[in-house]
Amino acid sequence: MTDPGPARITRIVIVGGGTAGWMTAAAMARLVESGVAVTLVESEEIGTVGVGEATIPSLLDYNRMLGIDEDDFVRATGATFKLGIEFRDWGRLGDAYFHPFGTHGRDVEGVAFHQLWLRQARLGRADMPGPIGDYCLSAVAARNGRFTRPSANPQSVLSTLSYAFHFDAALYARYLRDRAEAAGVVRIEGRVAAVDRHAGTGFIEAVRLADGRAINGDLFVDCSGFRSLLLGDAMDVGFTSWQHWLPCDRAWAVPSAPRDAPAPHTRATAEAAGWRWRIPLQHRVGNGHVYASDHVDDETALRVLLDGLDGPPLADPRQLRFVAGRRDRLWDRNCVAIGLAGGFLEPLESTSIHLIQSGIARLMSLFPDTGFSAVEIAEYNRQMLREYDQVRDFIILHYHATTRTDSAFWRHCQSMTLPPSLQAKLDLWAGRARIFREQGELFTPDSWIAVLLGQGIWPASVDPLTAGLPVAESAMFLDHVREMVAKTAEAMPRHADFIARHCAAP
């Protein structure tokens, strides 16, 4: 069934020129050749949120889809490579673990690798198997400051490596803008002051700029950031807050001068009422303190950030305010929200840019070229809302899986009632370390395992299938994997050398 609205979609209007706006425009530019006009409106006076520097490996797919040369992109955005995130002080003060991209070891005769590792660890071998991170190339390479690109040969340990980037988000938006404009996207500078909707159907007909110009369209993509001008304000789609699970609602951000060669990983250090990020780029380090304003005042939060810098600040600190949650629908009639206009999850696992990309990919795969279909819109919403909820659960896990009682903030996180979907996952893990990837789920069992074990959530037992593999043999297998991973990491170039050789920013 086709809903009311235009019979053919020939005019796309994107409101907002932040990361979401230009990522959408660069992808939609591919439609220009088939006669679709793509217009992007942005306001320099309003500006962008100006943060968002760490990504996850799925960004490689987006860049590939656009035919972007990776070295060129790294140079243009001052990027570094990211092999995962080092978490400090999360499970317990003084603890550290690594959430790597890529896989831990490999399964043996249908038995998951983590089950074998857990059995050896539970047996308390004299030579304990060591942290599970020792069996993941991305984790060991990151620890040693090494980087190279993965091998395409599935027999090679190097094929288990996976990576993403840290980059300057403003330079990335600029890079995409150049590509989008070259492909025919029209940029309009101006402030959207009003939205015209059809009196009967409620479809958006035009956005009206402060200077009186009207920009008419068939499909409107709301990339207006936290303002959510179209989906939130004009279409009045509700917002579900997740603040009871994710109480952090503010951040201070400041760049600092690099002191050492850039590490190929992000660092997330838990604080008394939130956490600090450290994101090394080629030319600077991005730092921030995400915190819950119910538990710490702004001034103290800023001091925590500045005291934690390991180089002099390069600009005045900026404060950002937000509420974790998402819109109840991300596509309503002829309006789709992508980026912060649709929802916000704090950057603990660097998922916002991924959610932008996944919104774009789904919109492209359900593109309403011959008019709007209620069924397709419902499918888009079903898939996107599910993905938001799954990412939310993974982020909540980091807060909940702690034994920290040193502040009211951590006591709250430890004792809060979890979303049923996360509770079910933890219950399943608690028995025999069973963990499954739900349909469409972003984070793999390897990611869940890294955080669960890293934060001290041990299962009661292991999978009975492990009994089919003799203990001595699996101990030898573990030793072999660990050794191969260590040797491979050792042979990789230093991260800084790799960048200098292939993709140093000018």
Ligand code: FAD
């Ligand atoms: P914005 O950047 O806010 O862009 C909104 C655009 O809309 C701007 O161009 C603005 O000018 C325009 N606009 C607004 N109102 C009007 C109007 N009336 N008329 C015309 N134009 C208008 N994500 C990650 O993936 N990794 C991270 O490490 C990360 N860190 C983050 C840290 C913090 C503290 C925060 C708050 C977010 C972080 N994010 C991160 C999220 C990331 O910043 C955003 O997802 C990303 O920048 C996309 O933002 P956006 O384009 O939706 O909004």
